[in-house]
Amino acid sequence: MTGIGPRLRQERHRLKLSQSAMGTLGGVETNAQGNYESGARYPKADYLLRLVDAGVDITYVMTGTRSSDVGPYTSVTPPPSHVVDEHLGKVTHQLHRNLHGLIDALYQMALLIESRVNDTADEAVKKELDTIRSEAQALAQASVRLIFVTSKLS
Template structure:
C-alpha cells in the first residue's frame, strides 16, 4: 500500500473501527474520513493527533514505517479500556448531535406537512401527507428513545 489514505484505512481496520467511529474520534464526519482514506483529501494535524489516542500508528500512516514499542513489538491492536470508553463517549456525542438535528428536521417537516394538508382538497394527497407525518413522528420518537438509552450507557 502506498499513500496516507490506504495506510489510514489499514490502521482503522486493524483497530476494528468503522469510518464513523474513527471519524468521530478524529472530530470529523464519516464522509471526511472516507475522503482521507481514499486519498481525495489530506487529514489535518489536529485530526492525526486525536486519532493517535485511539491507537493509530501515526508514524506508519505518515511514513509507511511501523512504530515499535519499547520491547520491539508492534503496538497493541486494541486500545486500552479507558481509550475505548473515551471513544464510546465521543461517538455517542456525535450520534446525539446528529439525532438532535434529525428530530428538529422531522418537527419542521411535520409542521409543513400539516400546513400543506390544510391547503389541499385532494383526499388522496391528504392521506399520503398524513402517512408521511405519522412516519416522521415515529422516527422522532425512536430518535428520542435512542438518545435516552445511549445517555444511560455513558
C-alpha cells in the same frame, strides 16, 4: 499502496472501523477522515497520536513498514477503558446533536404536512401525507427514546 491516505484507509479496514468511527477516534469529523484517506489533506500530529491509542499502526501509516508487534491481519489490543469512555462520550454527544436536528426537522415537516393536508381535496394525497406524518412522528419518538437510553452511557 503508496502514501499516507491509502495506508490510513487500510488500517481503518484492518480495525473494521467506518470513516465516521475512525474520525471520532482521531477527534475529527467524517469529511476530514475522508480527506485524509483520499490524500486531499494531511493529518495533524494530535490526530495521529489519538489513533495510536486506538490501535492504529502509525509506523505503517507514516512509513509503509509495519511495526513488529502489529501484523497486517492481526487484531489489536483494545484501547484502555479511559480512551473508550472518552470516545464514547464524544460519539454520544455527536449522536444527540444529530438526533436533536432530526427531531426538529421532523417536527417542521409534520407542521408543513398538516397545513398541506388541509389545503388539498385529493383523498389519495391526504392519505399519503398522513402516512408520511405518522412515520415522521414515529421516527421522532424513536429518536427521543434513543437520546434517553444513550444519555445513560456517558
